[in-house]
Amino acid sequence: MGFKSFIALYLAFLIVFAAAQTLTVKTDKEVYKPGDVVRVEIKGRPKANVGVEIRDPGNRLVFVDQIRLDDKGFGSCLFELSNFSVLGVYTVYVASPGEFAKCEFTVVEKTFENATAFNVVFVLVDSAGNAVRGAYLRVDDREYYSDEGVFSILLDKGEYHIVVLKDGVVVYEGDIVVEASRVYKLELSLYCVKVMVQDFLGRPVEGVEVKLLKEGVEVGSEVTDEAGVAVFRFLKRGVYELEVGDTVVTVNLEDNSVLTVRLKPPWFLWAVVFIVLTVVFYFAIRKLIMKTG
Secondary structure, three states: OOHHHHHHHHHHHHHHHHHHOOOEEEEOOOEEOOOOEEEEEEEOOOOOEEEEEEEOOOOOEEEEEEEEOOOOOEEEEEEEOOOOOOOEEEEEEEEEOOEEEEEEEEEOOOOOOOOOOEEEEEEEEOOOOOEOOOEEEEEOOEEEEEOOOEEEEEEOOEEEEEEEEEOOEEEEEEEEEEOOOEEEEEEOOOEEEEEEEEOOOOOEOOOOEEEEEEOOEEEEEEEOOOOOEEEEEEEOOEEEEEEEOOEEEEEEEOOOEEEEEEOOOOHHHHHHHHHHHHHHHHHHHHHHHHHHO
């Protein structure tokens, strides 16, 4: 087969393959508000079984279904947004044997008819002032998500209960009174551990892997810099183990911590010390024998 024939066959295969990918998905609108109903419209092979999955802005599964397309290859399903749906971009995934497609839609804040609504901004930081990303914010029964750790929300005048969740764990809880537009900086119960690794002489060691474990499961790993320092951030309260080579240190984390880990001397050093002491002892005994002899 010549090169041109091979290219022609390859292009023909791509055309056939592309034509075979008939599965598509879309929603009836691009933008919704909490409480709306999302209509997911699917087109594919006639009578094909199609799995449907919807994930929220934080990649949490919020809807799953399976439908069978009609004789013409069309089908749809409905997803009702709650009044407390997370705001942001949602992703719809559909799949049938050998095919896959996806689309997106956006959920935005309901507009307030009440003129007393204020723009309230929440900024999430840890105890060291570092921005905390990828957390959920609950304002009463409404839930929001932010990749950046900053939330801008319209709220009516009144009292609100605030909860912040990180990795499914409550890291902040409190109450606020909204009377005007303002910025709230919420300091979360997340802490930092700074580990300084030194050799047996107290000198900083660069390029050493430091592992952080909780209940025997590794939750993080860092390599020391030129100053022998490794830093773990955004840690929740609890008991952790730091593992540096053969050295293990237990840390009961209640606040930001700075720890020094001194490595054990290399095994061959003890062998050298033993040899030196043996030689010194030998010559000392020999000198003593010569004097008494």
